[in-house]
Each structure stands twice: as C-alpha cells, then as structure tokens.
Amino acid sequence: MCILVVEDDTLIRMILVEELVDAGFSVQEAGSGDQAIASLETLGREPQVLVTDVHMPGEHDGLALASHVRSRWPTVPVIFTTGRPDALQRLEKLDARQVLVRKPYVPNDIIACIQQLGAAPAGLSNDTGGA
Numbered sequence: 001m002c003i004l005v006v007e008d009d010t011l012i013r014m015i016l017v018e019e020l021v022d023a024g025f026s027v028q029e030a031g032s033g034d035q036a037i038a039s040l041e042t043l044g045r046e047p048q049v050l051v052t053d054v055h056m057p058g059e060h061d062g063l064a065l066a067s068h069v070r071s072r073w074p075t076v077p078v079i080f081t082t083g084r085p086d087a088l089q090r091l092e093k094l095d096a097r098q099v100l101v102r103k104p105y106v107p108n109d110i111i112a113c114i115q116q117l118g119a120a121p122a123g124l125s126n127d128t129g130g131a
Helices: 010-022 033-043 062-072 107-116
Strands: 003-006 027-030 049-053 078-082 098-102
Touching: 003 010, 003 033, 003 062, 010 027, 010 107, 027 033, 033 062, 049 062, 062 078, 078 107, 098 107
Parallel strands: 003 027, 003 049, 049 078, 078 098
Antiparallel strands: none
8 A cells, every 4th residue: 555646746746655665554646636546547556646737737636636536445544735725615524534734734734644543554653854
C-alpha cells in the first residue's frame, strides 16, 4: 500500500512527494483525477491514503476522485487540499476519515494528517523535519 498524491500543480506535487518519501512512505503520484483513476485501475491496489487537490482539470476533480476511490475501498482516508474558499462549501460534511488542509501548507501538515488518520509507517516519529 502507498500514499496516492494527486495534485495538478507540478511543483507542489514534487515537493510533497519528496517529503513523503523522505518520511518513509511509498508514494504514487498523478497530475489529475483522471490520471489517478487510470493508474489505480492499472495497478489495482488500495492506496493507504489519498491526498488530493479539490480543483483539478479533467473529468474527475478531487471530490469525484475521492468518491471513486471510496466506492472501491470504503475505508481509505482522504486528505483534501485547496486554496480556494469556494471549495469549503463543497466539503461541509467530512467524515472521521477525511481531512481538509488549506493551501498554502507545508509537507509536515500532510504528514501530521496521515499520522492523525493512523496511516503512518512504523517508526515514524512526530518530528519529521522537512520543509
């Protein structure tokens, strides 16, 4: 299992993926919801956590992607990220396995959420360093 990071901003995605790998996670990445779904269908394995931007180009934004993932694997935790205030209205009812992180964030914010959701690799301490 791994963390699936889906972010259309290449720089944000690269930094987050690098920090997650440095923290001991296995990471799969995609630049859109459509790419993520195609990758999941090809690999056919459950992600440990889905980290997705809410607004992305293509047929599947972050909400549609999360719905797709959870229809197949209902217990997968989802971390939504957004820098747009209008997205907050679409995310009113998050369940206990969903978290919203507002942009701008630092990778340690995401790592803390992963730990909070109980999906950190064995031995990962609360002090992860990084950017």
